[in-house]
Amino acid sequence: MVIVLLFVLALPFLVKEIASQYANYTLKQQRKKVLSILKENGIDYYLRGEPNYGGYTLLKEEFIAFSPVGARVTVDTIKNSQRLIEGDTLNYRILSYSFRSKNRNYLMEIGKTDASINRYNKPLQRFTLYVLITLIVLTILIDLTFIRIIVKPLASIINTRLINKEFPFRTEHERIKTSTTDFKYLDESLVLLISQINEAFYKEREFTSNASHELMTPITILQNKMENLLAEESLDESSAIAIVEMMKTVDRLKKITSSLLLISRIENEQYIRKEQIKPLQLFHEIIEEIGHRFEEKNISLVLDISADAVLQDVNKDLMFQLFFNLIHNAIKFNRQDGTISVSGIFLNDGRYQINVCDSGIGIPNEDIPFIFNRFMKTNLNSQVGYGLGLAIVKSIAVYHRIKITVESGVDKGTTFKLIFKAEYA
């Protein structure tokens, strides 16, 4: 494009240059013609006895003149210069040439007016410009069409394989239609990669599910053996305490396992999302369930949820679990006499947002990206559990397409923001 622009800008100059070159050429041609006439007919053909000769065309656009000059003068130039012809001073391009004829030196001058030389410049420029523009437009159109046809398979690869992909990927086995080997290779590689990712994901899911199931029976046996041991009447106090400690440990194992099982069941979509619930009612139920924990730390709760708010197409048990875990964390990581506030907001775009905000110890910035990972432990607090609570929250949120974000600062508390899709709220 820049080249084209430069060309367009240089066009007047170029046209002028061409015209001037052409003028020189015609002048030389004319000289050749005149010289051949002179050779054939002699100088007298022009002079007819006169010492000088001058002739010009009707509009004084061209002239030819012969005049005798001294023997030492030899010229052969083409110059721009002015001449006075019958009272008009005009700019001419003049070819001057000296030659000998009949033992005398003559100077021949052939002239052409600048005006006649540059007469065709403007139309020529315009014409070139039009041709150029037409060519450019044509080129662009052809390019676009061809590029579109050539790149079509690439576009469909991007559209079907990469854009708007949600994990886990759906595998479409249909290949993109193309005869280009590179595109075929690209498409096949992408399909292969996606299916490998999916396979790894499903394997992990299956493993979690199988492992947790398989662990259930041995855990039951351990748990039941301890219960029976504890019921022994001959048991002394220290043994009883030891058994209770063991029971606590087994219970922890059991809870880790059931949490993993819960996550894998959510991921395997074994819950039905068809219920509609009122968040206000849900929070009342959670508070009844966990209320005693507020008293332990003397935490005050502010509940600002509209009685009209309804969440559609959710699973009630999972919603309960989600907010139970968030509130449980908000209590667990709170300070003595702290506060927890739960508020619901109708967003302008029709979505519903619920914030769970605590005045707790907060999460260091560097830990925030990892808090939803399984078994995440923060360095801040040794009291932190095995970190499945938030992993469960995340999997429930993903399952319900709830957007969940966290804002937190050390000693400033933590806010979880959950945005429900419009069709849910």
Place this chain on the structure above:
Amino acid sequence: MKVLIVEDEKTLAYEMEAFLKKSFYHCDLAHSFQSGVMQLELNQYDFILIDLSLPDGDGLEILKHAKKNNPEAVYIIITAKTNLKDRVMGLDLGADDYLAKPFYLLELQSRMQAIARRKFNITEDLIALGKFGVDIQKRLIVFSQQQIELSRKEFDLLSYLLLHKGRVLTRVQLSEHIWGTFVNDDYDSNYIDAHIKNIRKKLNAYSETDWLETVRGVGYRIKK
């Protein structure tokens, strides 16, 4: 009361038997589908506990089979599979309850008692508890005709202890019965103790509660 335990994990079956024996249940054990079906043809039972995943057959088939010979019994399905489909199928086939592994034997026994009471329409009068009277069905505790207000959780706790009178219940057992399987990882928390303290406080206003005993380091017990 006769109980048939169909469970292929022998150790687990023995533990269940040992626990239930103490409460004077008579237990028969079957470790496979085949022996389960055989036992059911030979005997009548009051309780039938069935593990769904048996090596040589589907526990649900035993349930169907047993329902024909022994329709009056209480059926409880025990399984490590906790998906909804199995659960609904089990209950559709006439199971009375569904217990997911891992479970406490205490919980198993409580469920058995509760179903038996419901099924055989056993209405008990007020159970005496010191100078108080407790009606577990109606969820009431009274002191000389005067009703005492306990919160839901407090009543759950008290009635669970009462159902297992004479047995020490640990905090873990109590917490699982009352709060279920909610992920609850605060083992140092004293919320069970806080509830017991509240119960004592509320009841002490009327009469002594020395029947409710703290067993140091273990848990709580209601004296026989």
